[in-house]
Amino acid sequence: MNALSRRELLSGIAALAAAGALPGSRPGRAAGRPALPIPPELRADAEGTVALRAQPGEMEFRPGVRTPTYGINGPFLGPAIRVRRGDRVAVKVTNGLDEAITLHWHGLKIPGDADGSPYNLIRPGATWRPTLEIDQPAATCWFHPHVYPATAELVIKGLAGLFLIDDAESDALGLPSRWGVDDIPLILQDRRFNPDGSFFHRFNLVAVTAGYVGDSLLVNGAAYPEARTARGWLRLRLLNGSNARSYRLGLSDGRSLYVVASDGGLLSEPVELKELTIYGGERYEVLVDARNGRPFDLVSRPTGQMAMNLPPFDGELPLVTLRPDGAEGEGRLPDALVQLPPLVAGLPPVSRNLVMQMLLDAQGMDLLKAAGLMKMDREKKTDPAVVKAVTKLITDGPALPLDQQLGANAVNGTPFRMGAVSFSAPLKTDLRWLISEGSDRMQHPVHIHGCQFRILALDGKPPPAQMAGWKDIAPIEKGGTAEIQVRFDHPAPREHPFMAHCHNLEHEDSGMMTDFSVA
Template sequence: MTLVDPLGRPITQPRRRTRWLRWLAIPVALVLLPVAALVTAFAVTYTTADIDTVGEVDFDRPLTIPPLAESHVDEGTRVFDLTMQQGETDLGRPEPTPTWGVNGSYLGPTLRAERGEQVLVNVHNDLGEESTLHWHGMHLPAAMDGGPHQMVGDGDTVSPTWQVDQPAATLWYHPHPHGETAEHVYRGVAGMFILDDPQEAELPLPRTYGVDDVPVIVQDKKFEGSELDDSDGMFRNNGILGDQVLVNGTPGPYLDVTTELVRLRLLNASNARVYNFHFDDHRRYQLIATDGGLLPRPVELTHLELSPGERAEVVVAVEPGETTVLRSAPSELSGNRFAGADDRLDVLQLRAADHLSPSPPLPDRIADAPTLDPDDVVRTREFRLSGTTINGQDMAMDRTDATVEVDTTERWVVRNADGDPHNFHIHDVQFVVESVDGREPPPELAGWKDTVFMPEGREVELLVRFSDYTDPETPYMFHCHVLRHEDRGMMGQFVVVKPDEQAGDPSHDHHEAHDH
């Protein structure tokens, strides 16, 4: 029998089911929408929750000291042999962690050379894929720089060589393949390169490597079981922020201090995290050097922020038998909690012996101040950092963004134009920070720098001198050293040429960094 409505139209069962489903959809929606909102809120909270490891680290392992790299002198050239390789490392997990390293399974040895030496580094790649080694902070020819134009194929060896001609400093080396730097560094390919010179050697500074002069390579990691987790996480525009800190590859590290003063060579080798270094008892320490070498005089501090790639040498005084912890406090310069600005981390415990060897006091003056003169500036360029672009453009391997003349000084004005923290690194040169947000820079920025932190809204003016090396065919890089940003395009290229010399390939200079 067919049912009809008052107008004689047939009424079918599907119509009744559809009407019933429509009425059912209302209470279902009332239930599901709040659930979806709760799930979203949980995801936001979980993926952006502040990390706090203060008081939670056991400090049960002695700090590993990277060995000094072996070398030999061949016809006046100091020769090092380095192999990038795969391996497994005890990083404090239930099982060994698959890692990469140099001459070992994780990180690499510390290279050391004196000013004036000719060095040659045989770099062999045994990673299973192509990579590079870049000499971060080193003044050297562009073809020896180890940037993305100097790739080393799997199974191949390259041998960059150059003369060390810059002041004593704490530099470092790491891979620089375009688009893959973050992954290669995160897996563990990195190490220090310490430069010595006669001026620094005459100063009464702690200088016994591994005793009172200690490398402190700081990295944060995430784990999935025993394996490294390289996922960025939701809302993490800057990349990986880990909840475990390794120092020289050591989890929960402590350093036995046997001298009244200890010199810590701090290197932020993390992919994205900014550290605000301080001690748990708020003791003062002396900053004696930054990226490019010694400051004019020691600067007394309680806190120091280092963005990825930056270095600092600090001298800490300890009393017999005491213990103190190097920590990272919430950032004083950045307010972006999505980039870890509110995190608190325990980093390294110092344990002073009951009897300490005496250390001479630090001198009042330790180096000459940088001497770049603003009156010598021949050109001003502007660099706007936004998203993952510089001046609105992504990195292009076949484009030269700036052509500069050798033996000239330029002013580079760098602005952070978005809400994420960035920083700015220039290959080959050490620059002077002329101003920060229109004001004189603080004393901790009074020395030579190659990387400068750029928190949200910051503007810096840099004086940059280009000297010695010209190559119209081979570019150097400038870029954000937040490695995810660099990989996604926040990088550009410049060549240094002789007067009236034209840049070669890649070099159409159609994106000359904004000038005036």
């Protein structure tokens, strides 16, 4: 399937929406644009239980073409689970699919047996009943499957959702908080489709090198939707739910983004930016001043990420329109947010170095280089012949045999293997770890389960202000390093260890993951 140009994509969007074919479109909307779907909030019932069901579904992403999907409590994606600090939530996860799944609570500080890692497998027809003790600050977290080696495929089909934590400290700040009105969730995911409408995915040399390269962009499951919002300060909860792509985000009219929270919660004060890069699996909460009532787009601009600047991502791509034409909002942008605990003084030397290594990357890079991708990237000019050649490698490159896929990438030189449990970390102990990149070639947003950490240094320098708070993903690329302060407050036995891995899901599913116990 050939990549679409931006012009083709946007003109096609209008036709799709006019036909009522996009998810989130509403009958009777005359403007030819789908409404932004807002995932329903889901709170525990009177017994303290949250019930989730993974199920098959269908969506019409193109007119008259049905795409088989997976969803949680619906056909595609899932609800926004809402809890408060101090809650004790009994989760009932039923697998209504014909293949095994897990649900990983990404960003939650919980024990290993409740984490939803590859060791918490839920067989078809089975129900998993973990209890989640919520003891961490307000944050935008999320959930997604974590089956090895099928995480990438399951996420592409639609298994993902938001997990929101509230607390009294965040409540008191007066941030925009009316769900879907001035508190707007935005789940960004790129996709590629087969001719029959099904989602494309194949573990070939391009996938295990660059990761998943989509040529369409969905926001909450809709293509270039429009959100009608309050007029005032807007709170955008950004989740990069893509398999591999990072985004360099900005606003179409140049107004500022005020970052107020990262993966694990609120920052000490807002950070004003004109552009924000968000890596795979990361979350940011940003406030935008929409008091003038004028509409604007959230846009994505080209990045330096390998193979990710093919059309329609080779220029400024509008992702979603925010139209603040509703009633006056009540939220505000505070001058200060929360008091973050100081970094630990006298932290011991580095006790663990996690090296992300690509073992088959040379072969994949040679293919992309021969197709002219590196030259096109250097010249920053889209060449249709190169786009066609690289797209053919993405879509037609033969799938790797399973043993070759599982040995394509590694952590510390060893591809992941279930049951190996590579090392142990001490419980309730402040540690200094180093995350590094072993091939000097690619981008790796590294996620560590069971914790929220603080980044001490990126490439030897203090992290940017928007990364100075609580994080569960540390992005490294092209030989870079991340030094972190990390602590595990919950145990993870060898039977249910925590994971550390690249959140490029094709890297994860081809060996760039390790596991460790905590005691």
